[in-house]
Amino acid sequence: MFSSTFCNKCFYNRKLWKEIANGLLGLIAINISADVNRQYLNRFKPRVSPTIIVLYQERVVYSFEGLLNSKIVLSIVEIYNHLTK
Secondary structure: OEEOOOOHHHHHHHHHHHHHHOOOOOOOOEEOOOHHHHHHHHHHOOOOOOEEEEEEOOEEEEEEEOOOOHHHHHHHHHHHHHHOO
16 A cells, blocks of 8 residues: 555555455555655556555556545455455
8 A cells, every 4th residue: 555644544544445445455564754655656656645556466457546445445455365265
């Protein structure tokens, strides 16, 4: 997830992800304002924060921008489970 520390939507998304995904998938929060993350920003070019990008075998298979809900999180888990079977 591309997010920022000052973004309320980002905070909500991280909290919801933790509650719904419950450790089923790892979520890496990449702070868009940290210079150490510049390589990820250059590679994936998120336009807004928050942005969720699902990678499988180093390929983007799904992306979502904005505020998550439980249905979207469960869909992401389902997508990933389908790909890894």
